[in-house]
Amino acid sequence: MSIYITGYGVISSIGNNVDELFTSLKAKKTGIRQGEKAFTTRYKVGEIAFSDAELHDHFQLKTEGSRTALLGMIAAKEAFVGHELRSDIRTGLISGTSVGGMDVSEREYANYLNNTTHNLQAYGHHSSGTSSAQIAQELGVTDFVNTISTACSSAANAIMMGARMIQKGWLDRVIVGGTDSLTSFTISGFRSLMIFDEEWCRPFDETRKGLNLGEGAGFIVLESAKSMEKTGKQPIGRLSGWSNASDAYHQTASSPDGEGAILSMQQALDVAQLSPESIDYVNAHGTATPNNDLSESKAFLHIFKGKVPPFSSTKAFTGHTLAASGGIEAVISLLSIQHGMLFPNLNHTQVIAETGLQPVTEVISNVKVNHVLSNSFGFGGNNSTIIISAV
Amino acid sequence: MYYIHTIASITHQDSFQQANVWNTLTPLTPESTLITPDYKLFIPPAALRRLSPILRMAIAAAKSCQENNEDKIDAISIGTALGCLTDTEKFLVTFHSAQSDTLSPTAFIQSTHNTIGGQISLDLKNHSYNMTHTQNGLSFEVALMDAILCADDGKKAVLVGAADEAIGFLKQLQPDIIQDNRELTSGTTCCILSRERKASSIGIVDCLVRAETSDWQTDISDFLDRNETKIADIDAVFVSQLEDVKYVDHAVCYIDYTGLYYSASAFAVHMAYDKLTHTNAKTALIINRVCGNQLGAILLQKDEAPH
Incomplete structure (x- = not known):
């Protein structure tokens, strides 16, 4: 059964919607800059300029929620524009998040530690499931709501869960993707792991030192053919392949040979019934940490038998948006197919000596893009691959 | 199954x-x-x-x-x-x-x-x-x-x-x-x-998830309908809420045995599994309303011995 994509929405540091994201990608304009919040000021981050209150007003949101939930509402609503809820189409929402409402909780917990006024109501936003419930409430979705929390592969996993639920016949249409806001918790966490680059991150570059974090949300709408007959929606792409596999190597690091990455890419190709040669573009996980990019490069060499298709990491545009990255990158993959374009891996000057793999570094137009493979790898060795194809 | x-x-x-x-x-x-x-x-x-x-x-x-x-x-x-x-x-x-x-x-x-x-x-x-x-x-x-x-x-x-x-x-x-x-x-x-039967003849027949319910008893009835059974025919019913015990007279409130954690319905599956294994009961239903308007239900069954 084919799984069609009939909507997309995004917010990140390179734009408040799909058009703005596309404009930034074409202009090679990064959203990463010196942070402006108390906890980001020391780092280069892909921060969204709006405050929580500004997000709420500017995007005319009806529902209260954590910053993570607000970003999710904005992207999910854009994805759902032109769609309507109806009783004969079972519609679900599956969102990936790693922090949920931690942005609210961490502020309140600081008050608690400082013995100042402790507003317990704030923790009502904390749970990751609640952030998805808030997004669902904004959209009016009540049939099925679920949250996947597998760190940086969350959105990719939410996308594949949605596809499998449609195949099973449990849902006709599902809004899938992910959202994460920047929090002091995550900034401190990645600081403790010492994997920040204080300069602009350089994915797949020999001199890469680490990542820049970002925030945002990306969602797509998946529909069955039967559902599209009722809605009259035209597909902008198909979700043709997906897989998740465990690296089972280390809680945070990737295995040196990318075993989990090889498994997830191979199984996704199997689901799509595609050979590696049919992949026209790879949107890599490419966080710019020394460990990830080497491991992922080796996995590419293995899967594509040395003939690696054009690939890039777009994280030097958006920063690593953690649980949202697979959703944002699914939107970028769809733009690549729709416009026949490949988007560059910014800040790249020198190939990784050990693998010699050269990513795409300029905007490339007028290419036929039929199949895009997109990777998302998370803590816990959680490796996911989705394949998006032209209709 | x-x-x-x-x-x-x-x-x-x-x-x-x-x-x-x-x-x-x-x-x-x-x-x-x-x-x-x-x-x-x-x-x-x-x-x-x-x-x-x-x-x-x-x-x-x-x-x-x-x-x-x-x-x-x-x-x-x-x-x-x-x-x-x-x-x-x-x-x-x-x-x-x-x-x-x-x-x-x-x-x-x-x-x-x-x-x-x-x-x-x-x-x-x-x-x-x-x-x-x-x-x-x-x-x-x-x-x-x-x-x-x-x-x-x-x-x-x-x-x-x-x-x-x-x-x-x-x-x-x-x-x-x-x-x-x-x-x-x-x-x-x-x-x-x-899906393979092997030694165990007990399994999960179906699972219901409602993000929001306005009438949980109707939702449960619909769930049982789609599985061609009705509440009176269920041998063992497990509920999360004490007040739901009156829904059927032989229901057991599983939170009485687990205490309160939001994924405790998983232990209700364990309780049901052992009850189906060691008694004559053949069907069990778990009704989970532990959080707000969310409704979950799990239907378990013991196969008849093969002849």
Whole structure:
């Protein structure tokens, strides 16, 4: 059964919607800059300029929620524009998040530690499931709501869960993707792991030192053919392949040979019934940490038998948006197919000596893009691959 | 039908690796504590020291399931409502009170929800599908739906489980945020299921997840209708809410035995499994309304002996 994509929405540091994201990608304009919040000021981050209150007003949101939930509402609503809820189409929402409402909780917990006024109501936003419930409430979705929390592969996993639920016949249409806001918790966490680059991150570059974090949300709408007959929606792409596999190597690091990455890419190709040669573009996980990019490069060499298709990491545009990255990158993959374009891996000057793999570094137009493979790898060795194809 | 081949729970009951928990269930008292096995039998001492209670119990339960199952686990689906709260709180305290730039990463690394599934995959050296679901009171049910999809895909040994841990801080959130005054507890249940019957004749027939219900009794009736049965024909009913006991006269409130954690319906599956194994009961229904307007339901059945 084919799984069609009939909507997309995004917010990140390179734009408040799909058009703005596309404009930034074409202009090679990064959203990463010196942070402006108390906890980001020391780092280069892909921060969204709006405050929580500004997000709420500017995007005319009806529902209260954590910053993570607000970003999710904005992207999910854009994805759902032109769609309507109806009783004969079972519609679900599956969102990936790693922090949920931690942005609210961490502020309140600081008050608690400082013995100042402790507003317990704030923790009502904390749970990751609640952030998805808030997004669902904004959209009016009540049939099925679920949250996947597998760190940086969350959105990719939410996308594949949605596809499998449609195949099973449990849902006709599902809004899938992910959202994460920047929090002091995550900034401190990645600081403790010492994997920040204080300069602009350089994915797949020999001199890469680490990542820049970002925030945002990306969602797509998946529909069955039967559902599209009722809605009259035209597909902008198909979700043709997906897989998740465990690296089972280390809680945070990737295995040196990318075993989990090889498994997830191979199984996704199997689901799509595609050979590696049919992949026209790879949107890599490419966080710019020394460990990830080497491991992922080796996995590419293995899967594509040395003939690696054009690939890039777009994280030097958006920063690593953690649980949202697979959703944002699914939107970028769809733009690549729709416009026949490949988007560059910014800040790249020198190939990784050990693998010699050269990513795409300029905007490339007028290419036929039929199949895009997109990777998302998370803590816990959680490796996911989705394949998006032209209709 | 999705047959349950082995099941393991660590709860406030003496439930771990017991042949029949149904016979020994006792309602919680204020003195009840989590009854834990000797973790050293499951986790190397060096690793054990840095693992929080939720990780210890989930790893032990998962390992016990693998040890009792001939086929290697080929998919893992874990549900947790609030995840690794001990490490989350520890890291909140660490970075809020840090005086220097150097922070210990352990609590951060172990704070993400998928540390549970990730540690299980690491410990079992298991490369299979590994998913973590979290949806408040329905966290186990959504993980179970994923497990059903895995079994339909032909997986032969799907590990599905739930784990949640209580920390002292949570008590402050009762009753305003956690709108339930029952004792907050910890617990985990893992089981292995597949479509193949094997030795066990007991399995899960169907699972219902409603993000919001306005009339839960009608939703339950519809759920039973689609499974061609009715409430009067169900031999054992397990409910999360004490007031729901009056819905059918032989219902048991499972939270009386687990205490309150949002994924406790997983232990209700264990209770139902043992009841179906050791009594004449042939069908069981779990009705989960532990959180707000969410509704979950799980229907279990024992096959007739084959002739």
